[in-house]
Amino acid sequence: MTEPLVEVAALSKHFPLGGKNFFGRRHGAVLRAVDEVSLRIMPGETLGLVGESGCGKSTLGRLLLRLIEPTDGNLIFNGAEITRLKGAALREVRRSMQIVFQDPYGALNPRMAVEDIIAEPLIIHGARQGPGTRKQVASMLDRVGLPARALDRFPHEFSGGQRQRIGIARALILSPRFVVCDEAVSALDVSVQAQIVNLLQDLQREMGLTYLFIAHDLSVVRHISDRVAVMYLGKVVEVAQKHAIYAAPLHPYTQALIAAVPASHPADRSRGKRVRIAGDIPSAFNPPSGCRFHTRCPYVMPVCREVVPPLVEPVPGHHVACHLIDASPAGAPT
Amino acid sequence: MSLLEVRGLTTGFMTGSGEITAIEDVSFSLNAGEILGIVGESGSGKSVTALSIMGLLPSPPARLISGEVIFEGQTLTNMSDRQMQTIRGPGISMIFQEPMTSLNPVFSIGEQIMETIRAHERLSPAKLRERAIEMLDKVGIPSAARRMDDYPHQMSGGQRQRVMIAMALACRPRLLIADEPTTALDVTIQAQILDLLMDLRDEFGMAIIIITHNMGVIAETADRVLVMYAGRVIEEAPVATVFDRPLHPYTRGLLECVPSLTEDRARLVAIPGTLPEPTRRPPGCRFSVRCSHAIPACSAALPPLELLEPDHSAACIRALDLAPIRTADLAP
Known part of the structure; x- marks a missing residue:
């Protein structure tokens, strides 16, 4: 069996809140942004990561790239433990892992020409400025669908979609194996969004990329992903093949999330027909005990308030963390 | 009599390179209790339309070039600020995205x-x-x-x-204008807010203009739809008609480029290019440069918004050539 390209085991990130006391010790609570998450991403695969704001999906993406340090847990990339790598060894691993950000306006330095923006990762990793680098950058620009005359222009001269193409070119110039797309198409207008989604899929095929595709748009995630993971308040509550998770979601939160997506035709209006979950997402600062979804769950039972449900695999390849689901195949809530 | 009547509304903005028109010749009417969806991408002029109706655009740089807004028989477009104050609130209220x-x-x-x-x-x-x-x-x-x-x-x-x-x-308004009311919200909260807006419409009988870039929000809420592109209305029809039989290639593109929640698509049908800047609008039909069906005549003149089928208008000279034949027309 193929080894996963990325594997995380019980990975956590807790942000301490509040100040330090007289002795320099931290007091007050911690924000559990990511709490004991375990996931595997196979080579060439796209894993979609969905959840609402504050669920920890962006923090998880940054943890995988070691852009922030995990509080606990292990991170394996390409068969090697990278949780505590430092200095040159970390830099070497980072050649293979890149990120595309949401905001095409904020992610590019407005004072740098496009050529310098895209060449910067090459320079950091030892390339020299010169005709060779320029040629490489021009060929990358061509791959993302921008003309060579863009080289000497500045970010403000481009539209949102074109800027996102520049951000993608910068991420791919080092030929990485793994790319985190953090809401990479969310800020774009729908007609442009489709162009960028198609581009990401073409590049994946051509360059053999593995994606973690973080987004809140469930339709886009379904389109681009092979498997989908759903997060709620720092926990992964369900992971499965996309067809399984969209056609037969097991976790009540996943069900609610899918039911809340607006209809694609006025004849399928959801108002009054589908189950709505009430209330807002609780604060990750003081998450509910037991199952974190129990405060909004329509099927809540006493045990849900007490015990954190483990992630089990009732159907092969379909993982879910819910007390309604037996580890043995059967008994999905309907 | 309709609650709101907008006729030929054209709003300009003074910029460093002269006056540009943010919206041109926008016309529609709205009945009490009706929900009108205005859909378009950023820069299409949908928010400027709302702000022009409310008289909330700062002047200068904004200027009403022509057209009128009639609300309950009163012409808002030539009212003083003081008179407008009595309309805003009990007459027309507005909620914003953020x-x-x-x-x-x-x-x-x-x-x-x-x-x-x-x-x-x-x-x-x-x-x-x-x-x-x-x-x-x-x-x-x-x-x-x-x-x-x-x-x-x-x-x-x-x-x-x-x-x-x-x-x-x-203030119990008769018309509520909601400009991207759920865009900043998560999907479960969006569903709650859209339900709420429709409950309130049913309870108070107020009309709603809902402005969005999301065809799903339109599908969930609107009775009628206005599609805007580069400052102009390019299609108008009842909501089911827009989804079942879009006549303008841009509307069709908007519906096709979003992935489905239930069906697999190998590749998304993207619309090439981007919305033109107001200073760089192409001659003739503004969508012609991105349209796969464009012919030379498209860039010759601006196509007017015409009633092409009962209760269904579009601004495209090829609309009827390109639209699928209606089954009703096939009947003997």
Whole structure:
């Protein structure tokens, strides 16, 4: 069996809140942004990561790239433990892992020409400025669908979609194996969004990329992903093949999330027909005990308030963390 | 008589390189209790349309070049600011996309709702408070009386949008304009807010203009739809017609480029290019440069919005050539 390209085991990130006391010790609570998450991403695969704001999906993406340090847990990339790598060894691993950000306006330095923006990762990793680098950058620009005359222009001269193409070119110039797309198409207008989604899929095929595709748009995630993971308040509550998770979601939160997506035709209006979950997402600062979804769950039972449900695999390849689901195949809530 | 009548509305903005038109010749009418969806991408002019109706655009740089807005028989476009004040609130209210920046952080939400009511009605302090609590309760804020003294930062994004709606409804408007009311919200909260807007329409019989870039929001809420592109209305029809039989290639593109939640598509049908900047609009049909069906005649003249089928207008000279034949036409 193929080894996963990325594997995380019980990975956590807790942000301490509040100040330090007289002795320099931290007091007050911690924000559990990511709490004991375990996931595997196979080579060439796209894993979609969905959840609402504050669920920890962006923090998880940054943890995988070691852009922030995990509080606990292990991170394996390409068969090697990278949780505590430092200095040159970390830099070497980072050649293979890149990120595309949401905001095409904020992610590019407005004072740098496009050529310098895209060449910067090459320079950091030892390339020299010169005709060779320029040629490489021009060929990358061509791959993302921008003309060579863009080289000497500045970010403000481009539209949102074109800027996102520049951000993608910068991420791919080092030929990485793994790319985190953090809401990479969310800020774009729908007609442009489709162009960028198609581009990401073409590049994946051509360059053999593995994606973690973080987004809140469930339709886009379904389109681009092979498997989908759903997060709620720092926990992964369900992971499965996309067809399984969209056609037969097991976790009540996943069900609610899918039911809340607006209809694609006025004849399928959801108002009054589908189950709505009430209330807002609780604060990750003081998450509910037991199952974190129990405060909004329509099927809540006493045990849900007490015990954190483990992630089990009732159907092969379909993982879910819910007390309604037996580890043995059967008994999905309907 | 319709509640709102917009005729040939054209709004310009003075920029460094001369005056540009943000919207051109926008016309539509709206009946009481009706929900009109205005859909378009950023820069299409949908928000400028709303702000022009409300008379909320700063002048200069904005200027009403031509057209009129008639609300309940009164022409708003030649009213003084003072007269407009009596329309805003009890006549037409508006909610915006960003509930955080639309609320004042240093006043409690109760105070802000009461201020809105006070501006238009004379009520005793006790009655005022009662009405504010009633409004918060209507929009689904739990234990409304207790939350009156909360400040905006103590509420979540969804709750803040509910407070905005409570403020907008406090004067019982006959028309509510909601500009991207759910864009900043998560999908489960979006569903709650859209349900709420429709419940309130049913309860108070007010008309709603909902402005969005999301065809799903249109599908969920609208009775009629106006599709805008580069400052102009390019299609108008009842909601089912727009989804079943879009006549303008841009509308068809908008519907096709979003992935489905139930069907697999190998590749998305993207619309090439981007929306033109107002200073660089192409001659003739503004969509022609991105349209796969464009012919030379498309860039020769601006196509007018024409009634092509019963209750269905589009601004495309090839609309009827390209549209699939209606089954009704095939019947002997």
